[in-house]
Amino acid sequence: MSDSSEASPSSSRPAFWRNFGRFLGNAALESLDGGKLFYVWMFCLTAVFLVGANAWATQVRDGMALSNMSDHVSWALYIANFTFLVGLAAGGVMMVIPAYLYHDDEMHDIVIIGELLAIAAIIMSLMFVICDLGRPDRFWHLLPPFGRLNFPVSMLSWDVIVLNGYLFINVYICAYLLYMRYLGLTPDPRWYVPFVFLSIVWAISIHTVTAFLYCGLGGRPFWNTALLAPRFLASAFVSGPAFIVLAIQVIRRAVGRHFGDGPIRTLVNIMRITILVNLLMVISEVFTEFYTGGAHTSSARYLYFGLHGHNELVPWIWSSIFLVTTAAVLMLLPSIFTRSWMLNLACVLAFIGIWIEKGMGLIIPGFVPSTLHEIVEYRPSAIEWKITAGIWALGLLIYTLFIKIAAGIVLNRTKMHAIPDEPTAADASPSPVPNS
Amino acid sequence: MSSDSNSGCGKEDCGCVSRRTVMKGVGVTLGAAAFARAIAPLTEWAQNISADEFLQKHYKELSLIDLKVVLRRLEKETKEHYGADVTISDTKPQEGVKFGYALNLSVCNGCRKCAEACHLENNHDRPSNQSYIRVFEMQKGSMDMEQGNAHYDKPVPQPDKFYMPVQCQQCEHPPCVDVCPVEATWKEPDGIVVVDYNWCIGCRYCEAACPYHARRFNWTKPVIPKEEINPDQGYLSNRIRPQGTMEKCTFCLHRTRNGRLPACLEACPTGARVFGNLLDPNSEIRWVLEHKRVFILKEDLGLKPQFFYFFDS
Numbered sequence: 001m002s003d004s005s006e007a008s009p010s011s012s013r014p015a016f017w018r019n020f021g022r023f024l025g026n027a028a029l030e031s032l033d034g035g036k037l038f039y040v041w042m043f044c045l046t047a048v049f050l051v052g053a054n055a056w057a058t059q060v061r062d063g064m065a066l067s068n069m070s071d072h073v074s075w076a077l078y079i080a081n082f083t084f085l086v087g088l089a090a091g092g093v094m095m096v097i098p099a100y101l102y103h104d105d106e107m108h109d110i111v112i113i114g115e116l117l118a119i120a121a122i123i124m125s126l127m128f129v130i131c132d133l134g135r136p137d138r139f140w141h142l143l144p145p146f147g148r149l150n151f152p153v154s155m156l157s158w159d160v161i162v163l164n165g166y167l168f169i170n171v172y173i174c175a176y177l178l179y180m181r182y183l184g185l186t187p188d189p190r191w192y193v194p195f196v197f198l199s200i201v202w203a204i205s206i207h208t209v210t211a212f213l214y215c216g217l218g219g220r221p222f223w224n225t226a227l228l229a230p231r232f233l234a235s236a237f238v239s240g241p242a243f244i245v246l247a248i249q250v251i252r253r254a255v256g257r258h259f260g261d262g263p264i265r266t267l268v269n270i271m272r273i274t275i276l277v278n279l280l281m282v283i284s285e286v287f288t289e290f291y292t293g294g295a296h297t298s299s300a301r302y303l304y305f306g307l308h309g310h311n312e313l314v315p316w317i318w319s320s321i322f323l324v325t326t327a328a329v330l331m332l333l334p335s336i337f338t339r340s341w342m343l344n345l346a347c348v349l350a351f352i353g354i355w356i357e358k359g360m361g362l363i364i365p366g367f368v369p370s371t372l373h374e375i376v377e378y379r380p381s382a383i384e385w386k387i388t389a390g391i392w393a394l395g396l397l398i399y400t401l402f403i404k405i406a407a408g409i410v411l412n413r414t415k416m417h418a419i420p421d422e423p424t425a426a427d428a429s430p431s432p433v434p435n436s
Numbered sequence: 437m438s439s440d441s442n443s444g445c446g447k448e449d450c451g452c453v454s455r456r457t458v459m460k461g462v463g464v465t466l467g468a469a470a471f472a473r474a475i476a477p478l479t480e481w482a483q484n485i486s487a488d489e490f491l492q493k494h495y496k497e498l499s500l501i502d503l504k505v506v507l508r509r510l511e512k513e514t515k516e517h518y519g520a521d522v523t524i525s526d527t528k529p530q531e532g533v534k535f536g537y538a539l540n541l542s543v544c545n546g547c548r549k550c551a552e553a554c555h556l557e558n559n560h561d562r563p564s565n566q567s568y569i570r571v572f573e574m575q576k577g578s579m580d581m582e583q584g585n586a587h588y589d590k591p592v593p594q595p596d597k598f599y600m601p602v603q604c605q606q607c608e609h610p611p612c613v614d615v616c617p618v619e620a621t622w623k624e625p626d627g628i629v630v631v632d633y634n635w636c637i638g639c640r641y642c643e644a645a646c647p648y649h650a651r652r653f654n655w656t657k658p659v660i661p662k663e664e665i666n667p668d669q670g671y672l673s674n675r676i677r678p679q680g681t682m683e684k685c686t687f688c689l690h691r692t693r694n695g696r697l698p699a700c701l702e703a704c705p706t707g708a709r710v711f712g713n714l715l716d717p718n719s720e721i722r723w724v725l726e727h728k729r730v731f732i733l734k735e736d737l738g739l740k741p742q743f744f745y746f747f748d749s
Binding site: 029032033046050051053054056057058060061062063064065067069070071072074075129132133134135136137138139141142147148149150153154155156157160213216217218219220295298366367369370371372373374 | 456460463464467470474475477478480481482485490494570572580581586602611614615616617618619620635636637638639640641643644645646647649652653654655656657678679680681734738739
């Protein structure tokens with residue numbers, strides 16, 4: 001948001017932390033307020049979430065046997081979504097870099113949309129991990145000093161730390177900026193700019209560490225490639241901006257104000273490069289796999305062409321390649337900037353394409369064929385789809401509420417009543433949503 | 437608060453509640469009630485978890501008295517859940533002992549008596565016919581496991597085949613131990629990789645990391661008829677594992693640490709299996725390692741297994 005270096009008037013200081021509880025209350029109430037469409041949307045998301053919550057509770061009670069996972073395919077739909085969502089969270093940083101590293105002022109105004117996405121995505125990815133645990137009641141074993149976190153040896157312990165750290169950093173930045181705005185004060189750069197730069201480094205770390213989870217396993221040749229982390233980042237920097245562009249489009253409709261043309265242009269320019277880099281890396285990997293051949297190619301052959309008559313994943317991966325390639329072509333067309341339907345379509349195609357590629361297309365072939373070269377296929381069970389849909393619904397619900405809160409504060413609808421609406425306070429910081 | 441929600445009676449700050457606010461309250465309450473209803477199965481599940489079990493410390497942090505209390509509690513729970521009287525002990529590793537296992541592929545005939553014995557000895561889930569050992573029927577002239585078949589259903593041995601049982605290789609550098617985020621699995625001084633079934637959170641990272649498909653997950657609560665339960669149990673080995681946790685071959689440590697042989701070896705009708713102390717120069721296993729042509733599986737991964745294969749000729 002606003003990055004004015006002017007110090008806030010000291011006269012407003014007394015209200016500082018005392019009113020934080022009131023801020024949260026006001027924000028919560030404001031977030032639950034909306035038109036008919038908003039209530040329908042929230043009702044549907046809640047309904048889907050409840051179905052997922054019930055499915056999860058049943059899975060915990062009766063055991064993971066309700067999923068279609070097995071000792072051969074021991075991670076599947078949940079971990080696939082987890083991996084993708086970590087990328088989505090990291091992709092949110094693609095707004096922060098132009099805003100803070102390149103001083104793109106227009107991007108500054110809406111960078112919070114990306115940061116809030118990062119928060120929602122991390123919450124979702126943590127929920128997917130919890131749903132994948134056989135014993136969620138023992139999660140406290142991860143928490144020192146009561147538990148025993150196997151740090152630094154286990155990559156999963158790194159992941160626990162970086163994901164929670166990223167969540168904390170983004171919650172802090174968003175809460176600080178919105179609260180200052182709510183109080184009518186100018187944010188002090190000393191209190192958030194260092195964290196913004198930390199979040200840039202951290203965003204890269206979360207997806208790198210998540211890639212290391214897989215590529216550190218010598219017994220699984222499909223994952224055991226140094227290209228995995230760069231591929232993760234390239235695809236994250238497609239899916240993140242794609243989602244943010246779509247979010248901006250929706251917010252523009254809801255808020256009824258014309259903003260975000262510049263940021264959308266920047267995001268499309270970012271995606272034009274990252275989507276091509278992503279495709280190039282896919283080609284590089286496919287080349288080394290198939291040109292060399294041998295036993296190590298089994299998983300890739302299973303993924304792309306099927307192995308010994310087993311071809312569960314083949315339609316998935318080819319639809320992913322088709323979606324991403326089409327999105328890349330659309331994005332490269334100059335008319336993407338003028339035709340918003342084309343832009344939306346390209347973003348949707350890229351998002352779904354990466355979801356398949358970084359999800360099922362990455363996790364399942366790691367297990368098929370198994371380490372002893374047995375082929376056991378996997379197709380998600382109804383309960384897995386329900387839990388997955390439930391978590392996505394909750395994530396979208398959280399994101400909607402976050403955006404509503406942010407919009408309420410930024411548009412001066414939610415604010416601290418104790419402080420009079422002085423023009424000085426508003427003028428000190430440039431309006432985050434410029435009228436045009 | 438938005439001005440909307442204060443407009444109940446048209447006056448600002450009159451203290452009365454607007455219809456909209458009431459509707460929000462009703463909506464949130466209904467949502468909370470529906471959520472409580474949706475997660476109701478969790479309460480049924482929680483009834484089976486005692487506070488003592490929930491709060492139990494890591495195996496290595498249990499004092500001798502703690503451990504005794506835990507063992508008695510687990511025996512009581514086995515009685516409650518399965519109706520069987522069992523004895524759960526905790527035999528510590530012996531000094532100067534490092535266990536090794538060797539398997540003679542020239543004489544193994546693929547009868548799978550070892551897998552069956554493992555199934556019974558280790559109190560495996562009956563419906564899934566689980567076992568820590570998988571026997572592969574391999575094409576003679578090839579070590580390519582992709583040509584192998586673990587689901588053969590013909591009289592054995594077939595003339596053009598040889599048979600290769602695979603179980604936990606008790607690696608010197610076990611990747612399953614490295615990846616565990618909560619130290620629920622570790623390598624004991626006698627070389628056996630074990631799992632604290634009461635500490636494992638069920639993330640299955642170790643299963644993903646194992647190159648020998650040696651780990652098994654309890655996808656559901658194991659089902660075993662009371663009369664078939666092996667009552668001689670060890671905390672770190674064959675006691676009945678809880679739902680949602682990982683398990684693996686422990687070289688039958690409840691037997692081998694007491695001077696007996698693994699169940700799979702005792703069951704082998706061809707004498708293909710050799711077990712012993714690698715640190716004892718006069719042991720049979722040392723003789724095999726010194727006199728036979730020995731190899732290990734997936735040597736290129738550098739995990740240094742303590743499970744060896746050999747041929748007679």
